[in-house]
Amino acid sequence: MVLLNGIYDAALMLYALSLLFYFSDCLRRSPSGKRLGTGLLAVVAVLQGVGLGIRFAQEAGLPIFTPYDFLFWFSFSIVLISLVVAYRRKGEFTVLLLSVAGFSAFLLNRVWLTAVDHSLQSWSAVHGWLAMHIILANLSFAALTLGTVFAILYLFLHNRLKGKQWNDRLRRLPSLETLNKYSYISILVGTPLLMGSLIVAGISIVIEGRLPLLQDLKVLSTLIGLGIYICYLILKISSRRSGVIMARFALGGYGFIILNFLLNSWSELHRWNGE
Numbered sequence: 001m002v003l004l005n006g007i008y009d010a011a012l013m014l015y016a017l018s019l020l021f022y023f024s025d026c027l028r029r030s031p032s033g034k035r036l037g038t039g040l041l042a043v044v045a046v047l048q049g050v051g052l053g054i055r056f057a058q059e060a061g062l063p064i065f066t067p068y069d070f071l072f073w074f075s076f077s078i079v080l081i082s083l084v085v086a087y088r089r090k091g092e093f094t095v096l097l098l099s100v101a102g103f104s105a106f107l108l109n110r111v112w113l114t115a116v117d118h119s120l121q122s123w124s125a126v127h128g129w130l131a132m133h134i135i136l137a138n139l140s141f142a143a144l145t146l147g148t149v150f151a152i153l154y155l156f157l158h159n160r161l162k163g164k165q166w167n168d169r170l171r172r173l174p175s176l177e178t179l180n181k182y183s184y185i186s187i188l189v190g191t192p193l194l195m196g197s198l199i200v201a202g203i204s205i206v207i208e209g210r211l212p213l214l215q216d217l218k219v220l221s222t223l224i225g226l227g228i229y230i231c232y233l234i235l236k237i238s239s240r241r242s243g244v245i246m247a248r249f250a251l252g253g254y255g256f257i258i259l260n261f262l263l264n265s266w267s268e269l270h271r272w273n274g275e
Contacts, residue, residue, distance in 0.1 A: 041083055143186050187250060202214065
């Protein structure tokens, strides 16, 4: 565990440096700063991969059943997505916001959570279903985060253009049409994953005969968030709303996703300690 914590601390420090280099580049164009930031981001991905390998050896299996591991996988996914976006034109601001999200999750992990195992004795009959539920939830979280970042950039650019506040920084952003399109694609990927995660969770509850858990606060809030995203997709396909309204829909849905994670402490669904 000492080795693992050392690797994570090194990754956290390098992640912070990468974030600073990208922030500097976004404030004032700095190709060398961007290259350094991207390079550090790649090293962070390697260190996180090593950390995951150590956790895999410790758990003798896929480490996903604790909030600690969930947030770590999320941060790792965001780093990988950021590296892909970093090599696309006009991706600096996207990488910056993604890095803020990934770094925040990683920092939260280090100062708040610990890699304490959860006993799954009371869920032994649906261990595989729970694993699938968590994996789908994590992937949907990453995809919806990306969609939210594009929505934030859309609103930012729209407000600047509306106020005729054009400058060199705005030239480095993708067009409104591109941001709207990318946000839609990300949410189009994330929503079915979120729906699949809920379906798998429902199946595991039914198999275990714990039907009262279907009324759990976390389940209900997830359904509300999913409903917002489904409305987003329906309105998007029908082209009945402006890009600004669609971006606000994306932010509203993501707000419920964040709320879901915060509700873990009050949720009976995620108390996998046999109580």
